[in-house]
Amino acid sequence: MMLLQQFDTLIMALIIAFALLLLTALLPWLISAASSRSRAVREELVEVVGCLRCDYESSKKHEKGDYVGKVVGTCPKDGAFLVVKAIYVERRAQGRAGY
Numbered sequence: 798m799m800l801l802q803q804f805d806t807l808i809m810a811l812i813i814a815f816a817l818l819l820l821t822a823l824l825p826w827l828i829s830a831a832s833s834r835s836r837a838v839r840e841e842l843v844e845v846v847g848c849l850r851c852d853y854e855s856s857k858k859h860e861k862g863d864y865v866g867k868v869v870g871t872c873p874k875d876g877a878f879l880v881v882k883a884i885y886v887e888r889r890a891q892g893r894a895g896y
């Protein structure tokens with residue numbers, strides 16, 4: 798009877814040790830799962846381009862090398878120069894389709 802009780806404590810200790818081991822193994826996974834949830838909000842560089850002559854304005858995805866004041870094209874309304882007027886960071890939630 799006494800031996801069986803000792804065996805029980807041994808099993809219990811093993812289960813606790815295994816549970817702790819499992820917890821330590823799962824912890825990095827849990828942390829990465831939590832951080833991937835915060836990564837769902839994506840940051841995107843957007844720029845506003847506008848016509849120098851009229852009030853035409855449009856926003857587009859920022860392209861490497863673009864800067865405020867750079868001529869990026871011509872106005873569809875009157876053919877005047879289109880320049881980058883502003884560059885900003887836009888935060889948008891991921892998972893939305895089409896934009």
Ligand SMILES: [Zn+2]
Pocket residue numbers: 848849850851852853872873874875876877
């Ligand atoms: Zn224009």
